[in-house]
């Protein structure tokens with residue numbers, strides 16, 4: 001079903017499709033340019049995101065902003081969201097049934113943004129967008145195609161904070177995303 005941004009915001013705001021809504025302060029839909037050529041998908045809101053109503057704030061959010069700046073993209077020019085819109089208790093990984101419940105919201109978001117490239121941040125986003133048999137360590141750094149959209153996966157910024165040795169792999173993935181956006185003529189005022 002095709003919906004407007006306002007309808008989607010209403011649907012998410014009133015959603016009780018899984019138990020995650022019972023423990024969160026607020027739903028976190030996502031933010032950024034609603035027509036961005038690049039869309040980023042993470043796992044779910046953490047404590048700070050739940051408090052502030054924004055995806056990717058705090059230390060992981062700062063790192064993400066720096067990662068984007070490294071490929072010449074200001075954060076406000078991309079669209080950023082998560083696989084689930086409610087904070088899982090104690091920041092645990094969302095369960096498969098919760099991911100399934102929230103997937104329709106995510107698919108409607110993708111249909112509204114119509115990105116050229118989706119950058120998956122971490123194993124949960126990979127599971128939701130590519131399938132349960134894909135492992136982040138195996139599929140990062142490779143292109144996948146879903147309809148007109150090119151999809152690349154890399155490590156979640158929170159994982160990079162825990163294990164900075166992975167940063168060089170993420171840098172390689174970021175450079176591939178930049179090259180693809182450039183080839184597709186996206187962000188002509190920023191990328192050359």
Ligand code: SF4
Pocket residue numbers: 012015016017018019020021027084085086098101102103105
């Ligand atoms: S996580 Fe998603 S599916 Fe579950 S209640 Fe929140 S908005 Fe609804």
